[in-house]
Amino acid sequence: MPDARLTAQLPHTLSSTDFPTLGQKYQGKVRDTYAQGDRLVLITTDRLSAFDHVLTTLPFKGDLLNTLAHFWFQKTAHVVKNHVLDMPDPCVIVGRRAEPFKVEFVVRGYLTGSLWRDYEAGRDPYALALPPGMKKDQKFDRALLTPSTKAPIGEHDEPMSEQAVVDRGLLSSRDWARAKEAALGLFAEGQQQSARHGMILVDTKYEFGLIGQELVVIDEMHTPDSSRFWIAEGSQERFDRGEPQQMLDKENLRQWLIQERGFSGQGTPPPIPDEVRVMLADKYLSAFERITGQQFKLEVGDVRARLEKNLRAAKLL
Numbered sequence: 001m002p003d004a005r006l007t008a009q010l011p012h013t014l015s016s017t018d019f020p021t022l023g024q025k026y027q028g029k030v031r032d033t034y035a036q037g038d039r040l041v042l043i044t045t046d047r048l049s050a051f052d053h054v055l056t057t058l059p060f061k062g063d064l065l066n067t068l069a070h071f072w073f074q075k076t077a078h079v080v081k082n083h084v085l086d087m088p089d090p091c092v093i094v095g096r097r098a099e100p101f102k103v104e105f106v107v108r109g110y111l112t113g114s115l116w117r118d119y120e121a122g123r124d125p126y127a128l129a130l131p132p133g134m135k136k137d138q139k140f141d142r143a144l145l146t147p148s149t150k151a152p153i154g155e156h157d158e159p160m161s162e163q164a165v166v167d168r169g170l171l172s173s174r175d176w177a178r179a180k181e182a183a184l185g186l187f188a189e190g191q192q193q194s195a196r197h198g199m200i201l202v203d204t205k206y207e208f209g210l211i212g213q214e215l216v217v218i219d220e221m222h223t224p225d226s227s228r229f230w231i232a233e234g235s236q237e238r239f240d241r242g243e244p245q246q247m248l249d250k251e252n253l254r255q256w257l258i259q260e261r262g263f264s265g266q267g268t269p270p271p272i273p274d275e276v277r278v279m280l281a282d283k284y285l286s287a288f289e290r291i292t293g294q295q296f297k298l299e300v301g302d303v304r305a306r307l308e309k310n311l312r313a314a315k316l317l
């Protein structure tokens with residue numbers, strides 16, 4: 001049974017923010033980003049997106065995601081520098097503003113999700129030339145990169161091969177090479193640390209940028225929005241029996257949309273019932289607590305009021 005506080009928080013979720021004095025606002029699907037010179041104030045709202053549509057909000061999602069990303073940025077800072085300066089509120093990161101690369105770095109350890117759907121349909125958009133006869137959720141011998149463009153708002157990201165990223169001039173071969181190395185290094189670190197907590201980091205997405213000549217990882221890291229997480233216990237047995245994995249990530253939502261509503265991104269998205277919102281919030285909570293080994297304080301109440309108070313205390317408002 002999900003914690004009753006998840007249901008109690010349903011009417012208080014943070015769907016949008018409006019802080020004109022905080023800086024120039026850019027509204028992404030999940031985050032509201034305010035630019036102040038060379039700094040960004042990144043507010044992770046409770047908005048939930050899938051297949052590039054914002055569908056609803058989830059109780060505590062912004063706090064859970066942002067606090068988890070902050071945890072991971074700290075845990076991986078020895079591998080690659082990141083944009084984090086401060087976390088003045090559970091759902092806010094103040095970061096250094098970077099010149100973002102136009103490419104998203106998706107790293108995958110397993111054949112699952114959209115890559116499985118491509119493979120099954122005989123598509124190879126990343127020119128991976130995977131061998132025939134692989135099974136759903138099969139582990140790769142080593143992690144693979146499946147890059148895609150960062151599409152402007154309202155458009156879908158475009159998958160492409162490593163070669164195409166450089167050929168099309170999206171990144172110089174030097175920037176590609178160093179970001180690839182960084183992505184694989186972060187992923188290896190994420191997998192090792194997750195394994196210590198009984199979790200499998202299946203795949204994830206990184207965004208990188210430059211501050212001067214320095215490569216930094218920006219945006220979020222190793223959250224259930226940007227990554228797949230499976231519970232390690234029983235995972236091999238499930239795979240051997242051809243059963244689905246126990247997932248603690250957004251794939252739960254994608255599966256629900258596909259199976260229960262026949263929605264995979266085209267047309268108008270269906271409404272999301274409260275039971276499903278609570279079920280998903282429970283997955284995010286569970287992912288947070290397993291990965292960090294820490295209990296998350298669920299404080300039911302108005303997120304906006306708390307946020308404003310903390311931004312003022314940090315002299316950001």
Ligand SMILES: Nc1ncnc2c1ncn2[C@@H]1O[C@H](COP(=O)(O)OP(=O)(O)OP(=O)(O)O)[C@@H](O)[C@H]1O
Pocket residue numbers: 027028029030031032033040042083095096097098099100150151152153207209218219220
């Ligand atoms: N340090 C940083 N410097 C510059 N941009 C950043 C930094 N960190 C994150 N961003 C950008 O801020 C935005 C975060 O918002 P969010 O994740 O909600 O957007 P999104 O919906 O994923 O993508 P889109 O940009 O297509 O709306 C992303 O566009 C991300 O690239």
Ligand SMILES: [Mg+2]
Pocket residue numbers: 028030219
């Ligand atoms: Mg994003």
